[in-house]
Amino acid sequence: MNINCRNKETILEFFKELNNSDKDSLEKVLSHYLSKTSRVNISRPFNEYIGARKYKEQFFEPLLNAFPDVEIQPYIVMSGTSGENNCVCVAGNFIGTFLNDWLTIPANQQPTFIRFHATFFLDNDKIIKAWYFLDVLDVIRQSGYKLFPFKGLQQPAPNPMPGNGIITYPTDLKESEISYNLTNAMIAGLLEYDGNSIESMGQEQFWDEKNMMWYGPGGIGTTRGLKGFQDNHQRPFLKAFPDRGVFEEDASTNFVNIAEGNYTCHFGYPIMIGTHTGDGWLGLKASNKSFTIRVMDFWRREDDKLKENWVMIDMIDVLEQFNIDVFQLLKTAVNKK
């Protein structure tokens, strides 16, 4: 079995064992799948955790305490070699009943979908590095608090329409290459932005203009069609960050750019840089601050166009760089209720 298939199986087994574990067996499962010096980075308010124990204490234990029946349900699992490293990229949800407060978010006793994207780098069947994006703003929304005015539709992103996102079937290298080239041509188009007109990016060449779905993070939301995407995400974003650009990607584990079958994944921690010089995005006034953005995207290609795009941005990290503390806002909102 090739290394990428084996790594996907390892990650799916890891999820399965985590779903079947309890507080007592958790550390054993984590120690089995993570290397001793593993580094796990989780989007804000989490940090970097070295070794299985810290990961367990800082991330899993509070999660299990708040959502005792939590289970991981991925809907995209793909793999590839990025730079010199083998990785598995995952999109999905932690689904659980929100019984006790989590990260100061008030428990609402209801099923909650904690949307996540994650990248795992593996070596010799062990996870040596992992990056998680969690849509914490959307959990705050689900628990009943709206902190920012949004343009797109707020909901947990759906599974891929054809249901084939967990790639445990053989794919054709040629198809993977078509997906890779299309995605990277689209990204190159984004960088052609001339600072004035949205047309300068020529995005209609790459997307299913009528039916594309863009599943953005909580605070931005979901958009449909190229026009919906432009109106509800691209314009407000470019207005706020007109000089936004990308970091030069290297072969390190901070970046991923892979394709498998009809799916692609692009990831950087951080990947973008910009200055906040325009008003309106998330209802905010320009802060004129320079900042970086952590992003992880998945795309699904249908024929020769991109049809679905799952996007996670570490929104809390971005807002922190504008001196906005989401948890302070939440505290104020909770006290008001």
Added chain:
Amino acid sequence: MIVNSEHKKTANKNLILSFFKEMNEAKNSDAKNVLETYFNKNVNVNITSPFEELNGVEEFKNKFWMPLLNSFPDIENQPYILVGGDYEERSYVSCTGNFIGTFTKDWLDIPANQQPIWLRYAVHFMLEDGKIIKAWYFFDMLDVMRQAGFNFFPNKGVELIPPAPMTGDGIINYKTDSFEDKKTMDLTNAMLNGLGSYDGKTLNSMGQERFWDVENMMWYGPSGIGTTRGLKGFQKNHQVPFITAFPDRGITVKEGKDYFTQIGDGNYSCDFGFPAMYGTHNGDGWLGLKATGKKITLRVVDYWRREDDKLKENWVFIDMPHVLKQLGIDVFALLNKEKQRNK
């Protein structure tokens, strides 16, 4: 004989998938052609409230499809469960998923919000000689109103657009093992029989823990009720309020009725009735309502996914405006009143 029925089942499913595909690609002016390709000219179509019964392709097109295409010009049908099979020697294909479209013009008096909408549906097709001769559509109408910004009833579960099956294998265009088909159907019917054993007092009399993934089951109910998780969540947020309101609820007579079907296909099962249940509204609380003492029938369709020997996911449709109407509540009148107030 088995080979023949397997062959027919596959052909019928392919026919429906090809209908969906053609309809997604059709321009408004082609809609009639596409419909005529797949439906018998005199097809009888029942659609949940406010549509009711439509007869013939022409009326189906004019009353249902044209207003839909007008309000959601980019609409596309994205199914996530499709099962098929015979019941009492009638052939069916049953399907659930979403129509996804941008809500650009008012639909059925619901104000357009210029946002993408998930119009959740279930449809049951009865086929003969490669044509659809009868169809029943369910729409989650209260959920469209919710997405457009109108909430009329306090819901106990979570209001969200139910997800596709966790395993992504709901469109059964692959070969299933007839042993697994039967296993799923038997588990579903054992669970339904359990529901029927309700002693009028205790939840335990239904013994539901024998049939469900007690910790992780997901129950995706219609808007107004919402989504629940775990047997406890299901009992607290749906079952208790429901049986408090309709303590005598039961199953309508089904023998020989073409509007009733059960299908087991791989790990999936489906139970459909138009109507499927009856009851008397004798208790307070459900949807925030006081008991009316009225007798009602319920149009219901359920899809289940089995994982090993337990039911794990359940997609449920009830024609809520139809139930409410029988209780003397006209949801569309509520909507119009609310619209006036917002003006």
